[in-house]
Structures are given as structure tokens and as C-alpha cells.
Amino acid sequence: MSTRYLLRAVAPLGGDAVDVLLADGVIAAIGADASAEAGPDAIEVDGAGLVLLPGLVDLHTHLREPGREDAETVLSGTRAAALGGFTAVHAMANTTPTQDTAGVVEQVWRLGRDAGWVDVRPVGAVSVGLEGEQLAELGAMAGSAARVRVFSDDGKCVHDPVLMRRALEYTKAFDGVVSQHSQEPRLTAGAQMHEGVVSAEIGLAGWPAVAEEAIIARDVLLAEHVGARLHVCHLSTAGSVEIIRWAKSRGIDVTAEVTPHHLMLTDEEARGYDPVFKVNPPLRTAADVEAVRAGLADGTIDIVATDHAPHPREDKDCEWAAAAFGMTGLETALSVVQEAMVDTGRMTWADVARVLSSTPAAIGRVEDQGRPLAVGEPANLTLVDPAARRTVVPEEQGTASANSPFRGRQLPGAVVATFLRGRATVLDGRPQDDPDGSLRAAGREATV
Numbered sequence: 065m066s067t068r069y070l071l072r073a074v075a076p077l078g079g080d081a082v083d084v085l086l087a088d089g090v091i092a093a094i095g096a097d098a099s100a101e102a103g104p105d106a107i108e109v110d111g112a113g114l115v116l117l118p119g120l121v122d123l124h125t126h127l128r129e130p131g132r133e134d135a136e137t138v139l140s141g142t143r144a145a146a147l148g149g150f151t152a153v154h155a156m157a158n159t160t161p162t163q164d165t166a167g168v169v170e171q172v173w174r175l176g177r178d179a180g181w182v183d184v185r186p187v188g189a190v191s192v193g194l195e196g197e198q199l200a201e202l203g204a205m206a207g208s209a210a211r212v213r214v215f216s217d218d219g220k221c222v223h224d225p226v227l228m229r230r231a232l233e234y235t236k237a238f239d240g241v242v243s244q245h246s247q248e249p250r251l252t253a254g255a256q257m258h259e260g261v262v263s264a265e266i267g268l269a270g271w272p273a274v275a276e277e278a279i280i281a282r283d284v285l286l287a288e289h290v291g292a293r294l295h296v297c298h299l300s301t302a303g304s305v306e307i308i309r310w311a312k313s314r315g316i317d318v319t320a321e322v323t324p325h326h327l328m329l330t331d332e333e334a335r336g337y338d339p340v341f342k343v344n345p346p347l348r349t350a351a352d353v354e355a356v357r358a359g360l361a362d363g364t365i366d367i368v369a370t371d372h373a374p375h376p377r378e379d380k381d382c383e384w385a386a387a388a389f390g391m392t393g394l395e396t397a398l399s400v401v402q403e404a405m406v407d408t409g410r411m412t413w414a415d416v417a418r419v420l421s422s423t424p425a426a427i428g429r430v431e432d433q434g435r436p437l438a439v440g441e442p443a444n445l446t447l448v449d450p451a452a453r454r455t456v457v458p459e460e461q462g463t464a465s466a467n468s469p470f471r472g473r474q475l476p477g478a479v480v481a482t483f484l485r486g487r488a489t490v491l492d493g494r495p496q497d498d499p500d501g502s503l504r505a506a507g508r509e510a511t512v
């Protein structure tokens with residue numbers, strides 16, 4: 065018999081505290097029945113003051129394997145995900161080789177299954193080698209064991225409108241979705257950061273907001289024309305929020321994501337020339353941060369996705385122009401959303417469950433994740449302590465890379481436990497391959 069967990073007096077999304085019993089991979093009982101049915105062997109978890117969320121689902125994670133195992137592996141990245149409260153992640157396609165065939169997506173899916181930390185749903189590339197010329201084997205990836213439903217050339221934009229149209233048409237056939245990295249390449253050649261006052265003052269080449277907005281505007285019109293669904297990756301500007309709002313008002317089938325870092329940080333961070341703040345799309349202005357917060361709160365932006373983009377030291381500890389784009393995010397996402405949206409009174413924990421679990425699961429067609437808290441549902445759950453405060457120390461995180469833009473910051477909230485089909489992957493804030501924390505305290509990766 066698998067281990068049973070009795071979660072005592074947890075707050076399910078703001079409701080009254082209840083006991084919840086996890087057994088045989090599912091939520092076995094809620095309320096008075098839970099303690100009655102628990103039996104003597106159940107492990108009790110004191111949930112007083114804690115919030116019980118459905119396990120988080122990330123639609124945008126870079127796991128880097130195959131090809132850049134010096135930055136992250138499926139094992140280290142998924143362990144980081146579990147520590148961040150996730151029970152499923154979508155692994156982006158910009159690996160080496162590219163995830164553009166059934167063989168490569170199945171390899172990543174298998175590595176994820178064998179690691180056992182979270183469910184890994186590989187994203188398939190839209191074009192062969194992300195080169196934007198020839199459509200990849202979309203149908204074969206969809207029909208593979210990896211059951212790909214999300215397709216993206218992320219890191220690059222599908223900028224050819226004919227290729228984008230074809231991708232939208234083909235993905236419709238198997239209920240897939242194109243997740244577009246919206247960046248007009250000609251408008252961003254050589255770009256280093258957001259184009260604005262700060263880029264002019266510090267002398268770095270700018271990435272104008274219009275380069276994102278022009279592609280989003282084009283794509284929502286293409287999606288309407290074709291009758292397909294479209295997902296917009298890491299939306300970052302006030303203008304992009306307006307375009308999505310307009311598209312939704314016309315009934316266009318579009319969803320959009322914002323990253324935690326775009327909810328919190330601005331282009332002012334670039335003034336110190338620390339490449340940890342170099343990311344694509346770039347950190348924008350305070351007005352953009354306000355617009356994406358408002359867009360997330362009113363439902364124009366559907367989800368938060370991490371765009372966890374680990375890079376090894378040599379790709380970040382260098383001058384700004386030579387550094388790679390990207391920042392880690394799996395282990396700080398929930399805290400950033402708490403600080404930006406919950407602690408400011410703009411969202412409830414039920415909203416957090418929607419934007420970080422049920423809606424990303426729905427967009428990715430992940431059937432057994434993001435489910436309601438009800439008897440018989442798979443026990444994919446995250447237990448959060450909203451009153452905790454912690455200082456971010458990237459070297460103590462599960463990810464194999466240290467490029468967190470939140471280094472040294474105090475953030476609210478902590479993941480106390482994560483359960484994947486009733487098995488604790490994280491308990492007392494510790495990964496369950498290292499239950500007493502000694503390996504991490506010694507500065508060693510546990511099994512990575």
C-alpha cells in the first residue's frame with residue numbers, strides 16, 4: 065500500500081480549514097471522513113495556516129536536456145520544479161538536438177517520467193531546427209508517447225506569416241496550440257534591452273515594444289482567419305495587453321502568459337549592467353509592469369508561466385552584450401505572484417490556482433492536472449505557507465544554474481509540500497531524495 069498522508073486543518077483556497085486524506089494516488093477523503101479513514105500509518109502534516117493549491121503547471125520551462133546539461137538536466141530542472149510547487153511542466157523545444165521529431169520529444173518525456181519529480185510534457189518545435197522555414201513533424205509528435213499538444217519555436221519567433229498560418233491550420237487537427245514567441249526579428253536585430261529612456265541613457269541597443277505588439281496583432285488576426293487557437297508566450301508590454309483584450313472581445317481564441325519577472329522587475333535593473341537581468345523579452349517600464357498586473361487581474365492575461373531559462377556561469381558572468389538571455393524562475397514563481405498579486409490585494413489564492421494550475425493545464429490539454437479539490441481527483445497538490453519569508457540564495461536552489469534575478473531578495477511565501485499523485489516530492493520544504501537537507505546544506509546536489 066502506498067504511503068497515506070493526512071493533511072490537518074489546511075485552508076482550501078480561502079475556505080474553512082479541513083482535513084484532507086491522500087491515499088492510493090488520489091484525494092481519498094475531505095473533512096471528518098479524512099481522519100476517520102486515515103488509519104494508524106498515515107503521515108500527518110500540520111496544515112494550520114497553510115493554503116492547499118492544486119499542483120502548479122508550468123506552460124514554459126527550459127529543461128535544456130538534451131544538449132545543454134551544463135545548464136540544467138531534466139532531473140535537476142524537474143526537481144527544482146517540485147521545490148517550486150509544480151507537478152507538471154512543459155519542456156520547451158530549443159534543445160540540441162531540437163525537439164522537432166517524435167524521437168526527441170519521446171526521449172525528453174521518458175527522462176521526465178524516470179526522474180519522477182513532475183509530469184513532463186514536451187513542447188514540439190513548430191519548424192525544423194527552429195529555423196522558421198519548414199514545418200516540423202507536428203502530427204508525429206502529437207501522436208507519439210509524449211502526446212505533444214503545445215508547439216513553439218520559443219527563443220525564436222515564427223516570423224514568416226505563411227509558416228505561421230500553416231502551423232495554426234495543422235495544430236487544429238489534433239487540438240494543439242501554437243505558443244508564439246512574439247518578436248519581429250528585423251526590429252530587434254542586435255537588441256540588448258527594452259528600447260526606452262534607460263537604454264538611451266546607458267547606451268545599450270533597444271528592443272522596441274512594437275516588435276512584440278506587431279507580431280501579436282498579426283497572429284490574433286491569423287488565428288481568427290484560420291479559426292485556430294493561439295497562445296502568446298511571455299507577453300510583456302502594455303500595448304500587448306490591449307491587443308489581447310481587443311482580440312478576446314472579438315471572440316478570437318487566444319490565450320496569453322506573463323512571466324513572474326515581468327510582473328515585478330523593470331528596465332531600471334539594467335543600469336548596473338548585471339546580465340542576470342538580461343532576458344527576452346526584456347524587462348520593460350513601470351507602466352508596462354502595471355499593465356500586465358492589471359491584465360492578469362482582469363483575466364485578459366490567462367496564466368503565469370515561468371520561462372525558467374537556466375544558463376551556466378560562463379554565459380552570464382561576462383559583459384552584458386556577450387551574455388545569454390534568460391533567468392531562472394521555477395523556485396520563485398509562486399512567491400513573486402504572491403508579492404505582486406496576492407499581497408497587493410489584486411488576486412485571491414483561488415485566482416492563483418487558476419493562473420498557475422487549472423488554466424495552464426487546460427491550455428496544454430493536461431487532463432489530470434489542475435483539478436479541483438474533490439474526493440477521487442488525482443492528488444496533485446501544493447501546500448503553501450503564505451506567512452513565510454525567505455531570502456533567495458540561488459546556490460541553495462534545486463536548479464543547476466544560479467541566474468536568478470531575485471538573488472538576495474526577501475520574498476513572501478514558501479512551498480511546504482508538493483504531492484504528485486499522492487507521493488510527496490517535497491515535504492517540510494525539502495526534496496524527498498534529501499529528506500533531512502544535509503546534502504543541500506553541504507552544497508551538494510543530491511542525485512543530480
Ligand SMILES: NC(=O)N[C@@H](CC(=O)O)C(=O)O
Nearest residue numbers: 126218219343344373389390
Ligand atoms: N527567455 C529567454 O531570455 N531565453 C530563453 C529563450 C527565449 O525566449 O529567448 C532561453 O532559452 O534561454
